[in-house]
Amino acid sequence: MRRLLLPLFALLLITTSCLEEIDTKATLKIKISAPQGNIAVEGLDLTEIEVKLQNKSNAFSYSNHLDNNGEVTFVVQPGKYDVLASAQYNTGVSVNASKSEFLLTEDGIIGDDGSVNVAEISLELNVNIPNPLIIREIYYQGSSTLEGKSYTKDRYIEIYNNGLITQYLDSICVTTVYPYNSTTGSNSWADKDTIPAAGMVWMIPGNGTQYPLAPGESCVLAYCAVDHTQRATSGLNLAKAHFGFYEDGLTGHEIAAGVPPLIRIIAGLGSAWSFSISSPAVVIFRPEMGVANYLANAATWELFEPGKTSGTKYWHIAKEWILDGVECVQSAAKSVKRLPTSVDASYIYMNSASYSGKVVTRKVKDIINGNEVFQDTNNSAEDFISDQVPSPRLKN
């Protein structure tokens, strides 16, 4: 009998020592420095820079300010994280820095080759001189028909003059960049100097001075520039939009009489513009050599995917040409970065379900000369608010 009881007591001892509750935590040190020789950031107060640590597996995020040495330490649960740092100074200069998608464990940061490195990240600030033309609002999720079906024709992008002098919209190009959605496993173009357009690229027409945009004015570009009030729960009348994404022969695109169509300068693939309903990365840009010269030089700008010599070719945009860009992602967990830090250091995402009829819209920072001045630190997590009711500033 004693022999029979021995295994049981052994099992008891083993199981008693099996369960041990622990606080699993990891320490991360972040060091941020200003670029050498940049006069705009001389004497910069680093303690104004807020550093945000976003866990990509869930919605937990933490923040802290840098100390005088430009350092900050976080003690958090191990996980896949993004670091986002930004500040906007009274001089109008904004700075940002970021590092995306790294694995922080109890032992350190995991390198690309699986090696364990010291849990310390060093970043250099990007310095951004304010750009007057900004994207104020993006409505990409769509809504529902009055019968309850999904509806995506009532979407739009709004451009705003955030500066003090009139800007001309003529030849401003609009597109989303590749990959179409942030849910893709990886981005082959990450950390490159040029960014591939996702399919079609559109341009505002004009002779150079045909479409002025005064300070505080908006320009709404509608996917279907028609009246949706009797079709969709969003109730938008986009027949009053300034431009429409329209060309004869495209499927699903509509435009009301009197609304000028944008010009499709790059045809892309498919018979309709693929404007992601979950996670578009939207950019407005102006090629420095002019649109005609840009299109004439396909050998330079139309390229295969990195590492490939066949398959689909993608038209590329130099990151310096980008006037503004907003990285809309599906969630913190599904947020493959497509835009460089100098364009958007972070990302914004919706908490509402698709087709909820909500938008991402920029925060107001100030009122100058009676005009709203919107926050523009090139960090959409700080500059934008998600899940807002659409408020396009349409033509009267």
Added chain:
Amino acid sequence: MKKVLIYILLLVPFVVLEAQEKSDYSIDKLTWHNPGLKSQNSAYLRMSESDLSKINSFTDAGIYFNYEEGKFKNIFDPESQITGGLDINSYSKLGKIYIYSRFAYDYSHLSNSKWRGLLNPYSTPFMMVDSIPGNASLEMYHMEMGLAFPLGEKFTIGTDIKYNAGMYAKKRDLHNKNTLMDFEIRPGITYNSEIVNVGMNLGYIRGTEKIEYMQVDASTEKYLFDIYGMWMYSSLGFSSAENLRLREYDKYEGAVQFELNLNDFKFFNNFTVLYSLDTQTETGYNNLIHGDADQLTYNYNGTLQYGLKHRLSASYSASELLGYRYLQRQELDPASNVKKWVTYDKMNCYVSTSADWNADYTFRQAFSQLNISWAATIGARSTKLKRAYKAYPQSFTQNFRYTEAYISFVKYLKMKNSELALTPEFSYGSGDGVALDIALKDNTQNVLGDSNSVLLNEQLNEEFNYLISTKFSAGLNVRYTYKVKPSTGFNIYGDLSGKTFIPVGDEIGLRNFVRMTIGFTF
């Protein structure tokens, strides 16, 4: 295996042996006389020798119909549920071998079932689930066989084998299909003398539950939720690439029994330790792990009886469960050229501790083991639970205690060839606790956002409010037994019972249960 079990189960009831008193037997009377039968050690089947030497076998087979409905329910419960099933239990002796066998099957239709991502949502903190309520079907099979082989006068060895299978399917987008299979084996041994019986058994339980979601109508986007415990979640639009999950568990059990028989005193004790390892993977081949749960449970059951009239029962169970999430990254495996998940850290993110106890006293006006006029039971039970989700430096904790008192009475009205048993029962319970306490262990860094972005507050509160609700229940069971052939012990019975749960001080409604059973014993 199934075929062999079914064959034996069908064979057992036809072992017809005459016994004068057999028509007065019931499962309840058999286990009252042999408390060891309630343990998981099937070697204790031999302890029913004194009964089986008289009746040789006893079988209870019934078909039943259940209906429950009402708004007073837990979040995982459907608005109403209809169940039909059959249940066959049999104790018998073939030569020197003692046999227990059971076969049960039931089919349920559930109306507006929601948040039920697992057949038993309380078995692990990790669950993939959708939020849209819908009608569902639930099928359960249960097969069991216990055998006891005497080894001389003092020792008996035995083994108990169970196979459970279940299928749960919601019939509205997102459609899900859960398939559960569970196999249990418990070898055991007992040593018996006139005064003392001791026993021990080991147990191994292996189960799998496959969870699969699919979308039929794609005109609107549907969402799948990953729940990590305490209603912490993340959600994503439905994708056919992330709709499969495989849950696997292994459980290891050890139990000791001690029974003392001193004249009219009978004192039976059973102490069990159960260690469980539960893991959820995507489909089992690419190393993606959704979460592990390790659980350790100690359980004590004791029954003290004096003569035929008095019985004091007590049980206590303490359990600790730790949940782990993995930090993984998808990497290309150069050997297979396939992307696989590589694990870099394991995080203890969930902890739950619980303690349950029950104590009751039963008095029977018994003139013999089988001749009972009435019986009354009074008792109390309590549950204490503390659970927390941890994401350093934060922790989200819930704790509560629920205590209930209950009383029941059964009166047997004997007639010439029949018996009527009336059983009214009542209970009253109440609980208190804290639904959600968010604590910060390190305040040198700011935590951004509110709890709504990480946990489903509405669902957490709905469940908590139900679990601690003050409620009163009243029920009545009426059983009519007709002794068709007393000389062989062949009885037919009909059973009708109803029960209502009434929340006190709340106007959310009731929960009503009705059960009808028709069966026979022989």
